[in-house]
Amino acid sequence: MTTAPAWWRSAVVYQIYPRSFCDRSGDGVGDLAGILEHLDHLVWLGVDALWLSPVYPSPMADFGYDITDYCDVDPLFGSLSDMDALISAAHDAGLSVVLDWVPNHTSDRHPWFVSSRSSRSSPRRDWYIWRDPSPSGGPPNNWRAAFAGVSGTEFPPAWTYDQASGQWYLHLFLSEQPDLNWSNPAVQSAMTATLRFWLERGVDGFRMDVIHAIAKDPDLPDLPPERSPIPMCAWIDDPACHPLVSLIRSAVKDANPDAVVIGEIVLPSVAQVASYYGRPAEPELDLAFNFHPLHARWDAAVWRRQIDLAVSEIAPVGWPAWALGNHDNPRQRTRYGSEARARAAAVLLLTQMGTPFLYAGEELGLADAAVAPERLVDPGGRDGCRAPIPWTPAAGHGWAGEPWLPWPPQASSGRDVESMRSTPGSTLDLYRRLLAARRASPALSLGSFAWLPSGRAAEPVLAYRRERDGDERVVAVNFSESPATLDLPGGSWAVEVSTHPRRASAVPNPLELRGDEAVVLRPGR
Numbered sequence: 001m002t003t004a005p006a007w008w009r010s011a012v013v014y015q016i017y018p019r020s021f022c023d024r025s026g027d028g029v030g031d032l033a034g035i036l037e038h039l040d041h042l043v044w045l046g047v048d049a050l051w052l053s054p055v056y057p058s059p060m061a062d063f064g065y066d067i068t069d070y071c072d073v074d075p076l077f078g079s080l081s082d083m084d085a086l087i088s089a090a091h092d093a094g095l096s097v098v099l100d101w102v103p104n105h106t107s108d109r110h111p112w113f114v115s116s117r118s119s120r121s122s123p124r125r126d127w128y129i130w131r132d133p134s135p136s137g138g139p140p141n142n143w144r145a146a147f148a149g150v151s152g153t154e155f156p157p158a159w160t161y162d163q164a165s166g167q168w169y170l171h172l173f174l175s176e177q178p179d180l181n182w183s184n185p186a187v188q189s190a191m192t193a194t195l196r197f198w199l200e201r202g203v204d205g206f207r208m209d210v211i212h213a214i215a216k217d218p219d220l221p222d223l224p225p226e227r228s229p230i231p232m233c234a235w236i237d238d239p240a241c242h243p244l245v246s247l248i249r250s251a252v253k254d255a256n257p258d259a260v261v262i263g264e265i266v267l268p269s270v271a272q273v274a275s276y277y278g279r280p281a282e283p284e285l286d287l288a289f290n291f292h293p294l295h296a297r298w299d300a301a302v303w304r305r306q307i308d309l310a311v312s313e314i315a316p317v318g319w320p321a322w323a324l325g326n327h328d329n330p331r332q333r334t335r336y337g338s339e340a341r342a343r344a345a346a347v348l349l350l351t352q353m354g355t356p357f358l359y360a361g362e363e364l365g366l367a368d369a370a371v372a373p374e375r376l377v378d379p380g381g382r383d384g385c386r387a388p389i390p391w392t393p394a395a396g397h398g399w400a401g402e403p404w405l406p407w408p409p410q411a412s413s414g415r416d417v418e419s420m421r422s423t424p425g426s427t428l429d430l431y432r433r434l435l436a437a438r439r440a441s442p443a444l445s446l447g448s449f450a451w452l453p454s455g456r457a458a459e460p461v462l463a464y465r466r467e468r469d470g471d472e473r474v475v476a477v478n479f480s481e482s483p484a485t486l487d488l489p490g491g492s493w494a495v496e497v498s499t500h501p502r503r504a505s506a507v508p509n510p511l512e513l514r515g516d517e518a519v520v521l522r523p524g525r
């Protein structure tokens with residue numbers, strides 16, 4: 001007997017950046033009540049799960065990725081009972097709930113760090129990473145922190161000196177985000193207890209922030225000089241990390257075997273990403289984000305290589321995870337330069353072999369907001385993609401207060417959820433049709449992947465076939481602005497979804513794709 005695939009394999013996960021989703025309280029920052037109000041949007045759209053960026057109590061130095069209590073909700077977003085209500089409403093609507101979990105660092109105002117900093121003899125001193133000054137009196141090594149600051153140009157040292165105790169503490173991100181010492185068993189148990197807390201409240205899994213960074217070489221060696229100007233979080237990949245990820249996985253699975261363990265891995269090679277799936281005897285992540293495609297140019301040859309790498313490096317060890325947008329990167333339309341390309345990218349994302357992650361607002365074809373210098377707030381320069389979601393055409397766009405960031409472009413000229421819902425052919429309509437096609441097709445959601453023999457499908461078109469249990473689909477993406485021709489495999493084919501609003505369903509062979517067009521084809525009669 002074969003067991004059913006885990007739920008998250010066929011799922012599409014919708015990422016909500018809570019500050020920017022919808023504000024009900026009137027303070028201009030999105031909240032849990034705003035998410036609850038719009039759960040129907042997720043159901044209507046056809047996604048299966050939502051992932052919430054952090055809503056824990058936080059001084060917001062990194063907008064929630066600096067946590068002071070892993071087992072509560074910041075009043076800015078609501079309360080624990082609002083969270084309970086959201087989890088249960090999501091479940092009633094058939095949606096799974098994934099929480100962000102930030103294991104690498106806490107806020108510097110977390111009681112653990114306050115105690116750790118208080119003296120060298122604090123029982124929590126060793127919960128963080130403290131070192132004496134280098135012989136010259138400077139930071140203990142040459143590692144740099146992420147984020148150059150709102151107007152900075154150079155990455156600062158990954159160490160901050162504590163005058164009172166005469167030592168430096170390590171922070172791979174802001175100085176307000178001290179790194180936990182995961183080699184300390186007390187840290188391991190305190191942190192895994194926070195996972196159990198949320199699993200008992202009913203969450204269906206976690207997205208684990210920079211999970212590859214949690215183990216440090218105890219010698220804290222310098223980076224080679226050619227690497228040292230780049231923040232350490234982009235390199236760190238210590239072998240001791242794997243048993244820790246495995247331990248974290250066990251903590252989750254012991255509490256709920258169906259819960260999903262997703263990790264953010266930001267490392268230079270796809271092979272390094274793949275290594276965080278672990279080994280059969282010691283599994284680690286269920287899904288590891290691979291950001292190499294997100295950073296790839298809009299070019300058929302570049303994309304062919306990215307898909308080949310996912311197939312050759314990740315698929316043999318685990319089920320790939322695909323993300324073309326998130327709260328850390330410019331939106332698809334901004335990166336690729338046009339809405340037509342962003343639409344083709346929607347087809348690419350939702351037809352790969354693996355679990356897609358869809359960043360809220362991509363379904364509207366949003367571009368990044370232009371944020372005036374005096375309104376920049378993020379030390380990592382990511383404000384543009386965090387612009388608020390416009391829900392309605394009227395001024396205020398369905399938000400109770402004036403949002404913390406400016407609206408994205410065209411929010412007042414039809415690029416809002418309500419207007420786009422009633423516009424056939426809109427990008428919102430395209431996403432909904434793609435998600436419906438994916439949900440209805442075992443080939444698209446769980447099937448195998450194979451390139452179509454190139455034939456005339458040489459660049460700029462990428463064409464592939466997905467197949468499962470006799471169900472099959474062909475997907476073709478034209479990366480060029482000019483028309484291109486594609487030889488289809490034998491048999492007859494019909495268009496299931498096209499990014500082009502006026503594509504007829506009958507398909508001649510060879511198929512003429514319009515510039516920037518992407519199609520999903522199903523077998524014809």
Ligand code: GLC
Nearest residue numbers: 062065102173209210327328
């Ligand atoms: C991850 C998050 C990012 C955050 C950083 C530090 O990369 O996605 O938003 O700033 O970790 O927690």
